[in-house]
Amino acid sequence: MNMIYILFSLMFGGAILTFLAHKVSGLLRDILFVLTILASTVLFYTKIHTGDAVDFSISGLPLQWGINAYGRIFSLIVLGLGVMASFYSVSYMKGKERLGYFYFNFLISLISMMGILMSHDLVSFFIFWEMMTWSSYFIVIYNGKHVQRSGINYILFSALGAYAMLMAIVMVYAHTQSLMIQDMMQAFPFFPVAYKVWLPILFLTAFGVKAAMMPLHVWAPDAYSDSPMAYTSVFSGALSKMGIYGMIIVFVTMVNYLPDDTWFRETIAWLGAITAIMGTLWAIAQDDARKLLAWSSVAQLGYIITGVAVGTPLAMLSALFLSVMHALFKGTLFMAVGAIEKQTGTTKFNEVTGLIRKMPWTFISSLLAIIALAGIPPLGGFVGKWMLYESLINSNHYILVIAIFFASTSAFLYCYKFLFGFFLGQEEKEWEQVKEAPALMVLPMLIMATLLLVFGVFPGIVLNPIDLGMQTLGFSTTAGTFWSMSGLFNEWGNQVMLQPLVYAIGGTFLFFLILLTVKGFKETRYVTTKDISSSGEVPLEHENLTFSEGFYQPFLRAVWPVMKRRMMSYYQGFGQGMEAFFDYLRRVYSGNGQTYAIYVLVFVVILLLFKNSLFG
Amino acid sequence: MKEILYYTWGAIVSFVVAFSVGITYMGLNRKITARVQNRYGPPWYQNFIDVIKLSSKKTSIHHGVMQHMGPAFIMVTSVVSLLVIPILNGNKFFPNLNFQGDLIFLLYIMVFGPLGMALGAGQTGNPNSAIGVTRGLSQMAGFEIPWVMALVALMIQYKTTSIVDLMNVQVESGRWLMFSSPFAFLAAVMAMLGMFRYAPFDIVGAPQELASGPMSENGGKYLFVMMSAGSVFAFAKLTLYVDIFMGGADNLIILVVKTFALYLIPMLYGITSPRYRTEQSVRWFWGWPSFFGLLAILQAALF
Secondary structure, three states, X not given: OOHHHHHHHHHHHHHHHHHXXXXXXXXXXXXXXXXXXXXXXXXXXXXXXXXXXXXEXXXXXXXXXXXXXXXXXXXXXXXXXXXXXXXXXXXXXXXXXXXXXXXXXXXXXXXXXXXXXXXXXXXXXXXXXXXXXXXXHXXXXXXXXXXXXHHHHHHHHHHHHHHHHHHHHHHHHHHHOOOEHHHHHHHHHHOOHHHHHHHXXXXXXXXXXXXXXXXXXXXXXXXXXXXXXXXXXXXXXXXXXXXXXXXXXXXXXXXXXXXXXXXXXXXXXXXXXHHHHHHHXXXXXXXXXXXXXXXXXXXXXXXXXXXXXXXXXXXXXXXXXXXXXXXXXXXXXXXXXXXXXXXXXXOEOOOOOOOOOOOHHXXXXXXXXXXXXXXXXXXXXXXXXXXXXXXXXXXOOHHHHHHHHHHHHHHHHHHHHHHHHHHOOOOOHHHOOOOOOOHHHHHHXXXXXXXXXXXXXXXXXXXXXXXXXXXXXXXXXXXXXXXXXXXXXXXXXXXEEHHHHHHHHHHHHHHHHHHHHXXXXXXXXXXXXXXXXXXXXXXXXXXXXXXXXXXXXXXXXXXXXXXXXXXXXXXXXXXXXXXXXXHHHHHHOOOOHHHHHHHHHXXXXXXXXXXXXXXX | OHHHHHHHHHHHHHHHHHHHHHHHHHHHHHHHHHHHOOOOOOOOOHHHHHHHHHHHOOOOEEOOHHHHHHHHHHHHHHHHHHHHOOOXXXXXXXXXXXXXOOHHHHHHHHHHHHHHHHHHXXXXXXXXXXXXXXXXXXXXXXXXXXXXXXXXXXHHHHOOOOHHHXXXXXXXXXXXXXXXXXXXXXXXXXXXXXXXXXXXXXXOOOOOOOOOHHHOOOOHHHHHHHHHHHHHHHHHXXXXXXXXXXXXXXXXXXXXXXXXXXXXXXXXXXXXXXXXXXXXXXXXXXXXXXXXXXXXXXXXXXO
């Protein structure tokens, strides 16, 4: 039997067994859950090689599953994050209800993501896509919080995307009589012009929903923040990347063949930039860490979309690299929020402060992830940002690069808010008893944060598989021209060599740290955060002077004109308009038998009156 | 090994130069401010005395590890940007790493330190520190826009992101970029007003209002390292401006003259100005400075 069948039966079997084991014992269920993901990861990377494929057919439809180098990049995200999140969720979900349901859907969404990456035909692609939507929907409503708002919004927009994709698939099949993605790619240059324009638009609608592209993003902040944090790390880190996966295919195989592709690329690139700016501004305005990270995910996906849409080899590299980095740092951050939620019971910045001494490991991993998110060297985020800017400048997108830069500079604001809100500020009696999260939750965060550091110094480790994947898509190799193991180059031949710079940073830091510590730390003693000189007054024990309410009010006042117009209000306006319209229609269909009798009567009278003119 | 020693030596020499020049500038600033306000003012070497005094003081309290590390973070920005910015034309006397980083790296390493220090300031629990930090970050989102616009304009005009290449362009043509790209220079100088945080953009430290903001809980060694980092960074920024817009410098004396001429701009503008509120400051940078930045990009793209 082929290994691909074994992989899928292993995952499906594991999911069902985990679900059933919930009835037997909690421990067995946890073990089965982790084992399923671990075993399928090991199987995938040891036994299934690039280029493997299986053909089969269901009721006459030829289908094909397989994996290529391009799908393998995303499989790194899905399975890597999946393994980390599985360990994390075992500890995070302990003591919650309906765990069989949660683990089952968790596994199904991992399976469907792998299925999307391994589908070589449009039918299985669509089926796996829907499975992914439904399994994530079930987890979004798992908590039972705001089911109306977050759940309905999510499923509504996903349905919109799915219909768009289904329409595109039907169009492709009508024209080529084949469902293979390969056939579609080869036939695309010969499609009629109307098809050439509509197919990418329809596909991009479907993928744009999952990637939370403006104006299809409105579901994302609620859905990300309402699902359990153990899953949100996968949701925002891996599941949204499926949108990027599809988008890249659309851009490489379809948009390239459009008669005039510039306007198309520019539109999507600008949509990405606007997504990044607005996502960032809204993230700054949030007082809840989950909401903040959710908006920040929307913004980060905006950068990636811009990179994909610009589409030069360097831009594509940066988009794929940022996808991997985003999975790592956003996974870490959502896990950190989950850890804090579990230990303190709240995720609001104005409720919990000063956790740095209680949860040091969570702090360190959040710190590294935040530095990567902000794009500050020497962590991985910088590499992606650098490549994105250079590619935009090299490809003459001057205003776009300013827009992206604005989003990325403003991101520092919410980055600081996250760290300050939870970990810094005055320590309070209320949170004195808080302990560090269990090791099973801390370890995945630490591992991912360390990876960010490693990839920041040696980006070649990640860029190598990305380069192989891009060659599958028809790009020529970029190794040596744009990157080496720890160096980055742009099209003009300028370079950033990361290793010497990182040594300089590390050396300087250590030198001054030692200088401070040798003379300073020994002779100083620790004093609490109440022992401060705020204008000569020392705050009392019960006085909390932490600054967390209206944190960025002045900044928000400055940008408010931009934020006044919300996409959600347009949708709501549309919804209200539709409601009013249907309310009007209800006057006709009043539900009253006598009214209907009159309608019939009037109809018959009309028929009789105009009998001659109608039927001659 | 020899290479590492060579660069370490270069780093130490440039650090010493930057430190003494930067501290002198700060002292001159105090003196000039005093003369403008019709006071006598401290001697120009007052800041040397202050720094020596601070470094010899005993620090007795700290608020935790992050606060302890804060000054080291801010020092990283100062030293690494000093290493990446070429001090003199042709890499003379001051061997540094400028061929291993470029302008975009520099832009990002410039925020590494302030963010690290902000974390240190946050741990002290002093509300003034956090207020100062939020103001500083907001203002940064403001002035980075014209500053990046100016840099992007230069990058696309000369098809390079490397500082050394921009310097070579000026040496070869014999024309300073401040004359050939005047709008970029205007936008960059206006952004510099925000970078130096003198009035009207002194909302971060905000004397008489925030009690020196993020610095407020630091004394002794911590303040010593912060002050030296500030001086070194000021010199590094001025050198960057000289490198990019004023043709670099062939020797130290020319460099000092040029940097001091540039330094007079934010200093004199500051002495004669009151203080903006945060949102006014942010919006100011998105107004005329960004307009000039836009003109600079247009000039670079069209001509």
